[in-house]
Amino acid sequence: MEAILAAGIGLMLGSFLSVLIGRWPHWRGAAAGRSHCPNCMHVLAWYDLVPLASWVWLRGKCRYCGGPISTLYPVLELTTAAVLATAVIVSGVATMWSLLGLVVLFGLVGLFFFDLVHHMLPDAIVYPLALLVVARIAYYRPDQLVNALATGVLLSSLLALLFFYSRGRWLGFGDVKLAFVIGALFGYPMAVGVTLAAIWGGALAGVGLMVFRRATMQTALPFGSFWTAAAIATLLAPSWIAYLSGLLTPAF
Ligand SMILES: [Zn+2]
Structure with missing residues (x-):
């Protein structure tokens, strides 16, 4: 149960990390603005930004212009989720x-x-x-x-x-x-x-x-x-x- 929770939190943290990496080095200016497609600049809705699910649902393409979305995002989200879930299985969160x-x-x-x-x-x-x-x-x-x-x-x-x-x-x-x-x-x-x-x-x-x-x-x-x-x-x-x-x- 804790491992599933850790995987879910991992997906969200991974998504946050992918935003930081994607916007580097313009953290300050971009952190305030809404997420947008780097290809067509269309502002993305919340349902375009659900970790992993959006990428799978849209098959790695932008909803508005069909431009490719980097596989970095799902890979990063999955990796973070897998690492955190494994750690929780190994050592728990008791301490x-x-x-x-x-x-x-x-x-x-x-x-x-x-x-x-x-x-x-x-x-x-x-x-x-x-x-x-x-x-x-x-x-x-x-x-x-x-x-x-x-x-x-x-x-x-x-x-x-x-x-x-x-x-x-x-x-x-x-x-x-x-x-x-x-x-x-x-x-x-x-x-x-x-x-x-x-x-x-x-x-x-x-x-x-x-x-x-x-x-x-x-x-x-x-x-x-x-x-x-x-x-x-x-x-x-x-x-x-x-x-x-x-x-x-x-x-x-
Ligand atoms: Zn686009």
Whole structure:
């Protein structure tokens, strides 16, 4: 029951996120205005903006001009819903710790899509997320606070060195700030594992794209997306580990 509720809230939060991503970087001017079709500028009615349902009903086309609506919207809404529902199934919402964990997950999903679409990690998400992660550990796991802060600062310093050494060619400064979030969220040694998983994921994706000639050595892959994806997968690990072991267990 809670999982269904979480999925519903996830759809709405994902829809909100897709508006932020779609209107970037004109948040201030556009946030006040009504949503409109970017193609024909027709103002959209509430029934054009129901998460997922509107997109499916209209088959991905604008009601007024027939122009295409980006698949980003339903994908983003579904992803947010799936992540939040899975998290609720895994850890429930019994404690403040797990409720705040849902907020952290939502922030990570936001960063994943921002880096994927715009190749940047907005401070408006990274800073509050860093604050939340540190406050959550300070209050509920004070014994882990030193580890969390030290890992965050060290990981961030390491990436800052790489950033300045490569003059921003290997990674963006947003990754330096994200490093603090990942370091503080997982602490040592788990943060190292999450980072290595992201590097491997990025390398495999890069090779895959080159094999299919969609990319060259010069193509910049959004490392922040791989990093946040690895973080989300790790936070949800109990669920997919249980699923995989279910698959491997003989049915008889
Ligand atoms: Zn239109």
